[in-house]
Amino acid sequence: MIQFVLLAVAAFLGVGIGCVPVARRPGASRIVYGACLVICVVALTGALLDGGTSEMILPLGVPWLGAHFRIDALSRFFVVLIDVGSSFASLYALGRGAHEHEPQRVLPFYPVFLGAMNLVVIADDAYGFLFAWELMSLASWALVMAHHREAGNARAGFVYLLMATGGALSLLLAFGLLAGPDGFYAFAVMRLGTFAPPRAILVLALVCLGAGSKAGVVPLHVWLPLAHPAAPSHVSALMSGVMTKVAIYAFIRIVFDLLGPPSWWWAVPVLAIGGITAVLGVMSALMESDLKRLLAYSTIENVGIIFLALGLSLAFRANAMPEAASLAMIAGLFHAFNHMLFKSLLFFGAGSVLTATGERNIERLGGLIHRMPVSSGLFLIGCMAISALPPLNGFASEWLAFQTILVSPQLPEWTLRLLVPTVGAALALAAALSAACFVRAFGIAFLGRPRSAKAETAVETDRFSRAAMGGLAALCLLTGMFPGAVIDALAPVTRLLLGGRLAEQMMQPWLSIVPIAARNSSYNGLMVLLFVLVSAGLAAFAVHRFGARTVRRGDAWDCGFPGLGPATQYSGASFSQPIRRVFGPVFFRAREIVDMPPPGETRPARIRKERHDLAWEAIYLPIAAAVGAIADRLNALQFMTIGRYLGFVFVLLVLLLMALAAWQ
Amino acid sequence: MFDLVAQGAQMFLVLLLAPLLTGCVRKLKARLQRRIGAPIWQPYRDIRRLLGKEVVLAGNASWLFRVVPYLVFAVTWVAAALVPTFATGLLFSWSGDLIVITALLGTARFLQALAAMDVGTSFGGLGASREVMFASLAEPALIMTVFAVALIAGSTQLSTMADYLLTGQAGLRVTLALALVAFVIVAVAENGRIPVDNPATHLELTMVHEAMVLEYSGRHLAMIELAASLKLLCYMSLIVGIFCPFGMTLGHGGAGPYLLGGATYAAKLVVTATLLATFETMTAKMRIFRVPGFIGVALMLSLLATLLRFVSGNL
Secondary structure (H helix, E strand, O other): HHHHHHHHHHHHHHHHHHOOOOOOOHHHHHHHHHHHHHHHHHHHHHHOOOOOOOOEOOOOOOOOOOOEEEEEEHHHHHHHHHHHHHHHHHHHHHHHHHHHHOOHOOOOHHHHHHHHHHHHHHHHHHHHHHHHHHHHHHHHHHHHHOOOOOOOHHHHHHHHHHHHHHHHHHHHHHHHHHHOOOOOOOOHHHOOOOOOOOHHHHHHHHEEEEHHHHHHHOOOOOHHHHHHHHOOHHHHHHHHHHHHHHHHHHHHHHHHHOOOOOOHHHHHHHHHHHHHHHHHHHHHHOOOEEEHHHHHHHHHHHHHHHHHHHHHHHHHHOOHHHHHHHHHHHHHHHHHHHHHHHHHHHHHHHHOOHHHHHOOOOOOOOHHHHHHHHHHHHHHHHHHHHHOOOOOOHHHHHHHHHHHHHHHOOOHHHHHHHHHHHHHHHHHHHHHHHHHHHHHHHHHHOOOOOOEEEEEEEOOOOHHHHHHHHHHHHHHHHHHOOHHHHHHHHHHHHHHHOOOOOOOOOOHHHEEEEEOOOOOOOHHHHHHHHHHHHHHHHHHHHHHHHOOEEEEOOOOOHHHHHOHHHHHHHHHHHHHHHHHHHHHHHHHOEEEEEEOOOOOOOOOOEEEEEOOHHHHHHHHHHHHHHHHHHHHHHHHHOOHHHHHHHHHHHHHHHHHHHHHHHOO | OOHHHHHHHHHHHHHHHHHHHHHHHHHHHHHHHOOOOOOOHHHHHHHHHHOOEEEEEEEEOOOOHHHHHHHHHHHHHHHHEEEEEEEEEOOOOOOOOHHHHHHHHHHHHHHHHHHHHHOOOOHHHHOOOOOHHHEEEEEEEEHHHHHHHHHHOOOOOHHHHHHHHHOOOOOOOOHHHHHHHHHHHHHHHHHHOOOOOOOOOOOOOOOHHHOOOOOOOOOHHHHHHHHHHHHHHHHHHHHHHHOOOOOOOOOOHHHHHHHHHHHHHHHHHHHHHHHHHHHHHHOOOHOOOOOHHHHHHHHHHHHHHHHHHHHOOHH
């Protein structure tokens, strides 16, 4: 019911504004986060209470338009996604938030951020949508700048603000094109319109720019690995896990809902950016040694996977294959939901590590599994889920994506037939690299021996944080065991957008998921988990029953050369060195330059590693240089008489009037 | 009830056969190198001996280190048991398709690599790092091979695939040939056989799998050795099950057809083991950074096979 969600939004804004005067007080964070948790739960129940579509028009905003709000199946799914993520973030913050140094820089913006995200997905006119979108961007920007004195954060905030502005501008123009010259800004009116190819192309491009920059698709991703880690950890979790999904919502709402029936070639750019984003994102994550930035890069990868699924859905929809389109859409949305779960969990884990050790750099961590056993175990579940390992949830959604690729030879277009397998290979490569990435992240940060004094003295986190992480880990396991329930819950969304749905999954024997037909493919996470647990239990029982049971602790064997210090362990950089050597030259123009002094010279030998961010160097630096050059040229304009300025204004006015006259 | 017995028989068959297969390959290799070699049931003796020994744990080994051997064993066992060996359409064959089997083997590798890094020795990290580097190419190659075969059979379900190929609807195809070559390369790489890794070495810098399990001893090592044998058996069963399913019992057979299926399965395993031993004897181990090129061939071949399937239904 929309009233609940609107009330929740109002409550969020109220809490945000209301806490400004008291934000510095010691107990304020508990109250604010507690209130947010309650409001999230209210919005969640409101969204889940009834399944229908409800609308509401409030006399706000532009006078002749009013503010339209509507909650349909798509909005409902995203409200659930946002509020599940937000409630866990608030729960986590109940514990962690107390450690904030300047709470007045976080507390007022946090509820506003939550409210704005909820508002985006229920807005039913362009005006309200853009207002909420901008509110979301600004609130999250303020949260990114919460620790503005730390090195690099101010730059992160600046880049984020620039990209957010550009993205909002693109969306503004897209809505302008959708609304047409008469300015029908309500979504209900836009939905009725049909759009000729040039206009549709422009809208598609602008939406890819606008929603894509917020979601972090390559090459619009540059802000994301800077800004997401800069915020406090629970906000990082929200930005990575939830806000990118709001961008995905914007993409789906405009392209699948407002823009009318698609042409098949719309899928081409979406598939291409999806594949490239997935591979480049995870490859960058593999090279990263800052734990939170690593997670941010991995968000880029997952956004790529979601876009890839959406691209497939577009292709099937254009060819009037609603079942296949539904399968692809469900794979994408399911992955979006899963990513919210495990990425929040991982960011919480990273936040706990950060509080316990003050370190984000994995090269100075290690051995945390002994000192933070619960957090480590939960973080491990998150790592396994994001690496798409059965029987956890990440695998279920990637399995669906693979199944979608397997039905695509039925597509009639040659371009798509050639593109889809390539994209499938990119998906498989991304999945494999992501497993490598999280072996590295967990292995270096949590296993082995501590690499610094801080890592040696770390302590377990508080119970709120553990509860939040435990809840998310349980959800990861549950959605992995019962993926059919999620697929069934998504059926109204695909029926709304694509006019098709998958067969009821919870009716399948043994709760298997059978996307097409039993003879094609089926997967049963529950059975796989049971089999693994039973066989592991059997093996452990048999071994302990019939074999030796003694355990002796001793030095590590290490090929008969024990007693070496922790510095001799593999580090994050050495772990990824083979992969960097194999893939680096292609993706980053990476090089290793060895400077070996000739015999007799006493200077040390050096190795220098070079890695280039190609998107940054090829696109952003030239743009920045051009802006600088133009600004230099236009500098003269700042030092003129008032008469000159008025003259300019007059000439421009005449030119505009002439242009208008010529156009009419 | 009979179905349940057949399914159980399959699970314990793979478990019992796995060390024998390893023993066979070792014996054959030894004979080819003009050594007498250990008897083929030596792996059973090794495992029994290891089970009877105490475990020596490194001082800072965590719970993960002690749990992983059982999990790796269990996951590999489940994967191996899901592959049809002597018959298709067993009771639980629907609970996972070929992609699931691939991913289960990936889970085993993930856990193994983590356990290798747990004690914090340089060898463990070295093995884990190289293992994931190989896997980052081998896994996509495997998935693409799965795609190619699945597109021919119209299913990722192993039983359906074997049924389809058994009934001869597929015939001889370019795609299948490409996929077979790719699959064999992946199998060689994933099982740490020559030329990618040498299962017989212990103290060389080029080792991968052995470096990962260096810190294990006693019953833990027994579990890992058993899991390695199971993995070899799993890949071999996949190769003979997908590319040469002849002799397998279709659907629900009685005891007679099952026995026949079992006999042909054993014969096929012997042939594959001979081929593997011969190949290993004839090739030299590669330098570590030549391996990505080797697995890259598999990736390209499998991608080519999939593309061919997308482009034409007849290839």
